[in-house]
Amino acid sequence: MGDFLQFNEVTKQYGALKAVDGVSLHIRRGEFFSLLGPSGCGKTTLLRMLAGFERPDRGRVLLDGEDITDLPPNKRKVNTIFQNYALFPHLTVRENIAFGLRVARVADAAIKQQVDEMIELIQLGAHANKKPHQISGGQKQRVAIARALINKPEVLLLDEPLAALDLKLRQRMLLELDQIHDQVGITFLYVTHDQGEAMSLSDRIAVMHEGRIEQLGTPAEIYETPHSSFVAAFIGDTNFFDGRVEALTDKDYCRLTIEGFPPALCYNDKRKQPNELVHLSVRPEKFRISLEQPTLSPQHNLVEGQVQEVVYLGSQTKYLVKVQEYLLAITQQHSRFLLDQRPIKWDDRVWVWWHADDGYMLDRYREQDEALMEMPAH
């Protein structure tokens, strides 16, 4: 089942820059698959190789067992939703949607019937005879989807399809895309730099970085068990600690010394040995924070710090807490609200703790990832 769509050792080079560097990727039929990464990571090049606009220097692209590497774009059973929709400005909504069928020489009556069905599906009956510049961004988006889906492609490629929309509309289109995927049941390949979009829509995600796949997995796997510092920093917010393994406390846990921070207990699933240099990553929501000292099991880490900033966001509150030389980003959900309880304020001395299982050890990152690590964690 995993071999419906295959990239085998695909490489594409532009001058000295390796846009895609030996990528192998297998995508299942009917899957909602996302390529996620910062701009210039090679995700769009990969998509364009599937659409047929770029030819890989090395490697093959296979669709349903057929080698399509050298097929021109018009011979492939894939359709693309372009970043700015690329609707034909001189054609009406109806003519735009009908374009693919006209090219395929479908009979006029059949075209009319299918286009009518599509227009009904995207609920643009009132705008069918308007030109693209007369309709709104969200409507253009739907026309682009209809124009692609009417050709019944094997794979629908979406190249940052929501980037041009404002936040509210983006959230609505996310839901619509999800519904459309459920309805038509074809494979979606979604390219985005927005981790929120990828997390909420995808069955699986490939996180790309510098032409390679850093990690491939379900959204939960990628968020909870990042394979690299890059993935941990790119997906969601996190706190990084530069540590060194001091001692193995038992077969599952180890103690880290961290310069400028109290020593910390950490789950050692990577079988790190004493004196290895590591990163410890702790997500902001894994911390607990309190004014009173809690009583905890020995699997917890407890440190004392001073509140530097409090940002109340309604559903949650963000704190920046100074612990020795580190500034921790902490988010707390409000499980209950007691008016007479004194809230944590700026400059308070607080206790911060987390379970050793919630810290995640990673290899030290490469020099070039430094910039990403410095992004403020909120």
Place this chain on the structure above:
Amino acid sequence: MTLLFLVPTALVFAISFKPSDPWGGIGAGWTLDTIRSLGNPNYPAIIWRTLWISFVTTACCLVLAVPCGYYIARAPQRWRRLLLLLTVIPFWTSFLIRIFAWKVLLHPEGHVKRGLVAVGLADESTMLLYRSEAVLLVMVYTLLPFAILPIYAAAEKFDFKLLEAARDLGATQWRAFRQIFLPGIQRGLLTAVLMVLIPSLGMYIIPDIVGGPRSEMIANKIAQRTFVDRNVPHASALSAALTLAVMAPMLAVLLGRRRREGGR
């Protein structure tokens, strides 16, 4: 501009209805003789020739200019500058000198003729100069930049992603070019037609220099009436007829454009 254009035009139209005097001046009173003289049996042939040379010139220019405009617009930035410079460089040399240069090239002893004879495409007796084809060739050469520039300007604004979209939806390269690119640069095409067709209809110097007696165009007749016959009213009548002929396609284009924009 209106003043400088409308007043002389009105004068030309007015003089068309004046009698001529034997000394080359304009007589008193009004007459329709000049209009009647347009019925001269020589004219239909000349008008027909003027029209076909002009339309063929326009067609040739478009066919050459569309690919030029397309490739210049798609070329990388620094190439684009160079190609545009090459397009306008002929303007740095006087129009007249360039036409005389063609006369030298096409001359029985010229390089073009010699080259054609050498490869066996022509024999010694073939006359390249003083025929309508020579007029056509030099007119296409002269007017081509006026077609390339507006087409390039339109192509440069064209969103080439649309061609990818068309290919993605199953169109061949040619179909995407025809159904998406050409409509996309429609304004540039119309401007190019006007920029080539109108000067062609009034072209005087090219048929005069590289053309022979049987490739005369209407503008040559006007010049002849003025300078040789010294019959200014008669020349005016011809000019007025030509002006009307030139205005017709221009108005058609303008009206067409307005109607399309009204529909938007």
